[in-house]
Amino acid sequence: MTYAELAANVDRLRDVLVALGVRPGDRVGLYMRKSRASVAALFGVLAAGAAYVPLDVGAPLPRLAYIARDCGLRLLLCDEDLAEGLRALIGGAAALGESIRLRHGGLRLLPVPTGLEGAGARPDLPEGEDLAYILYTSGSTGNPKGVMHTHHSALAFVDWCSEVFEPRPDDVFSSHAPFHFDLSILDLFVPLKHGARLVLIGEEIGKQPRALAPVIADEGITVWYSTPSILTLLLFYGRLESEDCTSLRLVLFAGEVFPLKNLQALRAIWPRPRYCNLYGPTETNVCTWFDLPEGELEAEVPIGEVCSPDRALIVGQDGGPVATGEEGELLIAGGTVMKGYWNLPERNAAAFLVGPDGGSYYRTGDLVRDRGDGQLVFVGRRDRMIKRRGYRVELGEIEAALGRHENVVEAAAVAGRDADDNVVVRAFVVWRGDSPPSLIEMKSFLTGQLPS
Amino acid sequence: MSIDDIRATIKSYVLEEFLPGENPDTLAYGTSLINGGVLDSIATVKLTAHLEERYGVDLEANEMSVDNLDSIDSIAALVQKKIDAKA
Numbered sequence: 001m002t003y004a005e006l007a008a009n010v011d012r013l014r015d016v017l018v019a020l021g022v023r024p025g026d027r028v029g030l031y032m033r034k035s036r037a038s039v040a041a042l043f044g045v046l047a048a049g050a051a052y053v054p055l056d057v058g059a060p061l062p063r064l065a066y067i068a069r070d071c072g073l074r075l076l077l078c079d080e081d082l083a084e085g086l087r088a089l090i091g092g093a094a095a096l097g098e099s100i101r102l103r104h105g106g107l108r109l110l111p112v113p114t115g116l117e118g119a120g121a122r123p124d125l126p127e128g129e130d131l132a133y134i135l136y137t138s139g140s141t142g143n144p145k146g147v148m149h150t151h152h153s154a155l156a157f158v159d160w161c162s163e164v165f166e167p168r169p170d171d172v173f174s175s176h177a178p179f180h181f182d183l184s185i186l187d188l189f190v191p192l193k194h195g196a197r198l199v200l201i202g203e204e205i206g207k208q209p210r211a212l213a214p215v216i217a218d219e220g221i222t223v224w225y226s227t228p229s230i231l232t233l234l235l236f237y238g239r240l241e242s243e244d245c246t247s248l249r250l251v252l253f254a255g256e257v258f259p260l261k262n263l264q265a266l267r268a269i270w271p272r273p274r275y276c277n278l279y280g281p282t283e284t285n286v287c288t289w290f291d292l293p294e295g296e297l298e299a300e301v302p303i304g305e306v307c308s309p310d311r312a313l314i315v316g317q318d319g320g321p322v323a324t325g326e327e328g329e330l331l332i333a334g335g336t337v338m339k340g341y342w343n344l345p346e347r348n349a350a351a352f353l354v355g356p357d358g359g360s361y362y363r364t365g366d367l368v369r370d371r372g373d374g375q376l377v378f379v380g381r382r383d384r385m386i387k388r389r390g391y392r393v394e395l396g397e398i399e400a401a402l403g404r405h406e407n408v409v410e411a412a413a414v415a416g417r418d419a420d421d422n423v424v425v426r427a428f429v430v431w432r433g434d435s436p437p438s439l440i441e442m443k444s445f446l447t448g449q450l451p452s
Numbered sequence: 453m454s455i456d457d458i459r460a461t462i463k464s465y466v467l468e469e470f471l472p473g474e475n476p477d478t479l480a481y482g483t484s485l486i487n488g489g490v491l492d493s494i495a496t497v498k499l500t501a502h503l504e505e506r507y508g509v510d511l512e513a514n515e516m517s518v519d520n521l522d523s524i525d526s527i528a529a530l531v532q533k534k535i536d537a538k539a
Binding site for chain 1: 471473474475478479483484487488489490492493494496497501513516517
């Protein structure tokens, strides 16, 4: 799809959305697989002045219904073949208005109801503080919470990417992350800004390491961005030695700690590209980064220095700054930070602190220390949120889900590491009933409760 | 190599790697592994890599569908088909 074709589709969708009554500030859900149609839909929503809310097509419907209700979706755009699941979703979300189905892979709009044609005056361009998107992440109480980003906060990140990665029109970006995951913000907006090409990697292919290296080679991808988990899968199962991936100039990773041994091994196979570790929770987007030097790596890869749009504080338990080199919680203020959580005033009040400079600082909950040269090192968490394969998981959400099983009296979840240093979650339950539960039964139960 | 041997190999690997401590009787050849939450995407990759090595076959990306990999029965049938095609 060329930019001209994309623009034509986006304009058409914008007109339809406006004709259907979508107004600036509204939330529009995207219940679509990754495709050219879903990219056009996403930009169409933005062009109508509304905020897009990407829904994970693999997540259990009750979770999606909660999200739809929570943010009061005005409209939901969905792939045609997902419509059946959608009906169940709408059934539980009375606030939903009309919906448009989009055929997977192509854009086909249902006819606009008579009388509305031509009613779609072009909306004013959104203001910087208007919402651009809401991404839902795991919540400790069992319900996901919506992280609100504005055009300003998104743009601060995109402009920073321009500054440090110097994208060019001849770059070819990968889009590996699903759109409900915040790594997708770089994929969706940075190549667009620079007229570069974006290669969409769908949900199925994205999980198959052997299919990924040929995509890199055949499409000539120059900028790869994914979690370390995916790069590790590529390393072990991707048969990288048999594919020519020399087009890569930049390998970006984020979402979790990259085990040093695997990162070293990857650099031995792909020695050419520049590697960068990007850090930041969904709430702040990327707020620190580390540009890996060539040669041997040190014992730990830092999360690095604070990105130019942002400012950082490292505070101790008393809320005061720690001495350089001491461990403390990382607080972030600045351009890339979210507007707040959707509809959670108490949580918002707890999430931000006013810093000595008067700035509003988001408490990341991550414990870090300054290496002494302005490079920050990740130490651990202050609470019960973990990162597994780059995704945030609140242990409390797992406990809440287990607690919904009729035979579970109480549940506790703890995180540990397996022999390969991967994060694993173990759960313990107090069980009522004669025979103990089987693992298969409990895993199957949780599949209906939690995203995989 | 009978299909029963392949099924038994898959079963013991799944139990050992992904269901430690599980009573073997609860894992039937027809148990839904992917839709049932026993195998996630990374576990699926590990299992198929193990079977490829063990049986000297090569599974294509388009064969790694949920339909083909959701139960011990269907995985064993796929592996058997690949072995037969090789012979």
